[in-house]
Amino acid sequence: MTQEPTLGPALAILLVPALAALGLALVPAWRLAARLNVVASGLTLASAAWLAAAPPAPTPLLLVDDFNLYLVLLTAFVGFTTSLFSAGYVAHELEDGRLTPRSLRFYHAMFQAFMLAMLLALLANNLGLLWVAVEGATLTTVLMVSLYRTAAAIEAAWKYFILCGVGIALALFGTILMYLSAQPLLGGGAAAMTWTALLAVAPRIDPGVLDLAFVFLLVGYGTKVGLAPLNGWLPDAHAEGPTPISGVLSGLLLNVALYAVLRFKMLMGANGQVLPPGTLMAAMGLATLLLAAFMLHRRRDMKRFFAYSSIEHMGLMAFAFGIGGPVANFAGLLHMTLHSLTKSAIFFAVGHVAQAAGTQRMDRVTGLTASHPALGWALVAGVAAIAGLPPFGLFMSEFLLVTSAFATHLVPASLLALGLLVGFAALVARVQGMAFGPPMEGVRELRAPLAPLYAHLALVLVAGVWLPPPLAAWFQSVAGMLG
Amino acid sequence: MGEIGYDTAHLLGALVLLTSFALLSQRRLSALISAFALQSALLAAAAAWQGLIQDSPHLFVTAAIALLLKAVAIPLALRRVMERFGIQRAAEPALGVGPTLVAGVSLVTLSLLLVIPTTAASAALTREDLALALSVVLLGLLMMITRRNAIGQVVGFMSLENGLILAAVGVKGMPLVVEMSVAFAVMVAFIIFGIFFFQIRERFDSLDLRRLDDVHAEEEGP
Numbered sequence: 001m002t003q004e005p006t007l008g009p010a011l012a013i014l015l016v017p018a019l020a021a022l023g024l025a026l027v028p029a030w031r032l033a034a035r036l037n038v039v040a041s042g043l044t045l046a047s048a049a050w051l052a053a054a055p056p057a058p059t060p061l062l063l064v065d066d067f068n069l070y071l072v073l074l075t076a077f078v079g080f081t082t083s084l085f086s087a088g089y090v091a092h093e094l095e096d097g098r099l100t101p102r103s104l105r106f107y108h109a110m111f112q113a114f115m116l117a118m119l120l121a122l123l124a125n126n127l128g129l130l131w132v133a134v135e136g137a138t139l140t141t142v143l144m145v146s147l148y149r150t151a152a153a154i155e156a157a158w159k160y161f162i163l164c165g166v167g168i169a170l171a172l173f174g175t176i177l178m179y180l181s182a183q184p185l186l187g188g189g190a191a192a193m194t195w196t197a198l199l200a201v202a203p204r205i206d207p208g209v210l211d212l213a214f215v216f217l218l219v220g221y222g223t224k225v226g227l228a229p230l231n232g233w234l235p236d237a238h239a240e241g242p243t244p245i246s247g248v249l250s251g252l253l254l255n256v257a258l259y260a261v262l263r264f265k266m267l268m269g270a271n272g273q274v275l276p277p278g279t280l281m282a283a284m285g286l287a288t289l290l291l292a293a294f295m296l297h298r299r300r301d302m303k304r305f306f307a308y309s310s311i312e313h314m315g316l317m318a319f320a321f322g323i324g325g326p327v328a329n330f331a332g333l334l335h336m337t338l339h340s341l342t343k344s345a346i347f348f349a350v351g352h353v354a355q356a357a358g359t360q361r362m363d364r365v366t367g368l369t370a371s372h373p374a375l376g377w378a379l380v381a382g383v384a385a386i387a388g389l390p391p392f393g394l395f396m397s398e399f400l401l402v403t404s405a406f407a408t409h410l411v412p413a414s415l416l417a418l419g420l421l422v423g424f425a426a427l428v429a430r431v432q433g434m435a436f437g438p439p440m441e442g443v444r445e446l447r448a449p450l451a452p453l454y455a456h457l458a459l460v461l462v463a464g465v466w467l468p469p470p471l472a473a474w475f476q477s478v479a480g481m482l483g
Numbered sequence: 484m485g486e487i488g489y490d491t492a493h494l495l496g497a498l499v500l501l502t503s504f505a506l507l508s509q510r511r512l513s514a515l516i517s518a519f520a521l522q523s524a525l526l527a528a529a530a531a532w533q534g535l536i537q538d539s540p541h542l543f544v545t546a547a548i549a550l551l552l553k554a555v556a557i558p559l560a561l562r563r564v565m566e567r568f569g570i571q572r573a574a575e576p577a578l579g580v581g582p583t584l585v586a587g588v589s590l591v592t593l594s595l596l597l598v599i600p601t602t603a604a605s606a607a608l609t610r611e612d613l614a615l616a617l618s619v620v621l622l623g624l625l626m627m628i629t630r631r632n633a634i635g636q637v638v639g640f641m642s643l644e645n646g647l648i649l650a651a652v653g654v655k656g657m658p659l660v661v662e663m664s665v666a667f668a669v670m671v672a673f674i675i676f677g678i679f680f681f682q683i684r685e686r687f688d689s690l691d692l693r694r695l696d697d698v699h700a701e702e703e704g705p
Contacts, residue, residue: 128658162636166624169643173620176650179657180602180609188656208601 009051010062013072013119016043021112030094030104034087037108041076041083044115048076058196063125067478071259072122074337078251078344079115081452085348086111086244088448092355093242103147107242114140114248118256127175127193130260134171134224137253138164145241156236163233167223171260174216178264181209195263202270210267211274217264218280224257226311227318228288235299238307239360243351246303250310251344255336258314262321262482269324269483282322286412286419288315293419296426302350302362305430306343309386312423313339319416320401321482327404329479334467335397338460339386342394345456346382349375352453353434356446362430367439372446376435378453383431385460387424393463488536492653495529496615499649500591503622506642507587508580512565512634516558519638523553526645530652542652549648553641561634578629590621612653619646 020040027033052073055064064072090107093099099107114137121133138161146157179192185201186192198205223230238246261281268277292312299305313335320332352375357365368376385392388399398420405413502522509515527550534542578586594617602610623643627636651657 158633162627162640165640166627166643169620169640169647172647173617173650176647176654176657177613180613180654183654183656190658192656193658206602208603212597212601 006054007056007059007062009047009054010056010064010123013044013047013051013076014116014123016040016047017112017116017119021109021116024112025105025109027108028101028105030090030101030108033105033108034090037111038080038083038087040112041080041115044119045076045080048073058125060190060194061126061129062123063196064123065481066474067262067481068122068259070333070337070474070478071255072119074255074340075115075118075122075252078248078340078456081455082244082247082251082344082348083111084449085247085351085452086242089242089244089351089355092448096355098148099242103149107144107147110140110144111244114144118252121256122259125195126190127178127195127198130195130263131168131172131175134221134257134260135168137256138168138224141237141241141245141249141253144245145237147242147245148240150240152236153240156233156240160233160237163230164224167220167230169220170216170223171220174213174218174220174264177209177213177216178267181205181213195267198267199270202267203272205267205271207271207273210271214264214268214274214277215280218261218277218284221257221260221264222284222318225254225261225318226288226314227284228291228315231288231311234311235304235307238310239301239304243303243347243354246307247344247347247351250307250347251340254310254314255340258317258321258336261318265321266482278322278324280322282319282409282412285315285318285320285322286415288312289319289419290315290415290422293423293426296423297429300362301360302354302365302430302434303347303360305362306346306350309423309427310339310343312419313343313386316398316401316416316420319405319412323405323409323412324483325404325408326476326479328401329482330475331397331400331404333475333478334463335394335401338393338397338463341456342382342385342392342460345453345460346379346386348453348456349379349382352446352448352450353379355448356444357440358442358444362434365434365440366437367435369435371439371443374450375446378450378457380431380435381457382453383427385457387427388420391461391464393460393467396464396467488532491532492529492536493611493615495525495532496612496649496653499525499529499645500615500618500622503619503626503642503646504584504587506638507583507622507626507629510580512632513562515635515638516561516565519642520554520558522642522645523549523557526649527554529649533652537655539656545648545652549645553645557641561637565634583625583629586625587622590625591618594618594621609653609655613650616646616650616653619643619649622646 017040020036024033024036027036051064052069055069058064090099090104094101094104117133117136117140121130121137124130124133142157142161145160146153178198182192182198182201182205185204186197191197219230226234238249241249265277265281268274289312292308292315296305296308296312299308317332317335317339320328320335353365353368354360356372356375359365368379370376385394388394402413402417405416499522502518502525505518506515506522509518527546530542530546530549534540534546595614598614598617599610602613620643623639623646626639626642630636630639
């Protein structure tokens, strides 16, 4: 006889980072804290695996289904590899005197608090809880972006806080409207804020209020996704914060915000009488992609450069989910996963490069494949993957999207292809300068382990060559859910 | 109760909106902070009144939080920041008062045109309250755009949050969790703002955000 799955794993995955955040705030020894951070992230990953093995039934507060389960696994995995990278990174920063043991204590506690907020946002079944979690994730990252205390870092954090504060306020207004629209059907109280209950009555919700709510939610959470026009915070926050944070911002937080938008889009889809939500989303995504692709050509700072590349890819995903249908949704989901893995790997590489070369300016970095072959070639591979070259997995998702879009939406698809080509040209031009040519003088040896970087790239490569059938079936079922 | 309850709720909502216009037109920082305190006190009254007519006691908690934190504690703290750093008194709006008010009136019109027709099915009190609340939110946004000064932007942000609370208390039976979280967010936000104020002071000897832009321009290079 099988036992009814309990809430145990869902609680474990939230309790581990919560306790770790509290514990790490009390540990003054930074070496120990960095190790504990790795252990806690590993335990979170183990809990995620447990959750996947025994997903519990939905409760009023927590929900586990195929859609968020794969994002939880991805978040826990990238969180774990980032904690490994972070341990080497912070040791180096401490040696250079850019960080102090005190600020590191704060950093480690915030890292775990950030993981907690993201996992809570993914697992939340209550719209209020989702909003609180996204707000929490914003606050913790604002604090981490300002960690270096330089003028530029404070400016970036300020901009991040103000823009995302506005975005989050708009999202709350949308949440209130959503409650207002469901309240006549579900009565007052928590039921009208519960996602599963809302989905059940979605066909009968007043479409007018739902339209209004979705616009606020799309612009609000879209700010955090990095969709135009409110994406000015993203490049600065990536460039000025510690590199492990840039990795998790791009790889994970943007996904979480996109996940929130998609949940609401599912509600809209289930209603059927509203304005088509996908059109608005696809238009915003396409505008974002084109803007970012052209902006890529003007960038000099390497972290800022790859942050613009993240904006470009988030625009691509918004476009994919916007046009919808089984193929485009499948491509969007695959792209979401592989972009996370690739972009965090690139940020790991960029972190190593900046520490070895002592600068973030791309024009001052040359000949990495000669001076640091293991790192230089990994960077080349990562950039090739993000540019969408075969045999890496992103080629497959972009190819699927472009071909399916051309079949149904000719003009937007042409613009999409143009944007991808423009972005591709910028990526190739920059990586050539950095990876080849005469090696730099005065570079330092690199001691940090490259294992997380290689693990990510290997996964992206494997996904491009052979996508395991169970995983493909999983993505197909989620693509069906998204409609 | 019906008529009076309805009219008083409208009156309080409209007064909150009126103070938003006062916030937009103030030139002096200390007057700005006073106007914000007044708005928060009116918001507390609106929340308490809604608690009374909806018969939901938890709204009194919301009212108390708004009154203690936003009408008293935060304005006091902001004044202390101003005193300690000897910040100049003028609020330096980026746009003249006239154009700002014209933009404000247009935003209120916009929110009325947007909310009233789309929410035809909801209770009358709720729809009009929501339109007022959206106006306060939009005016808060406008204020954040038109003020260059850090304190001006913070006040704009908090006034925007006042609009959100006005919306939340106007909708019947909204669970407490949202209001608590908003109040919590304000608190956390203020702590963060405090840190920023401190560091901006340390680095620039001014709370003028344009200087931050200058720093940025130098680092980015031509």
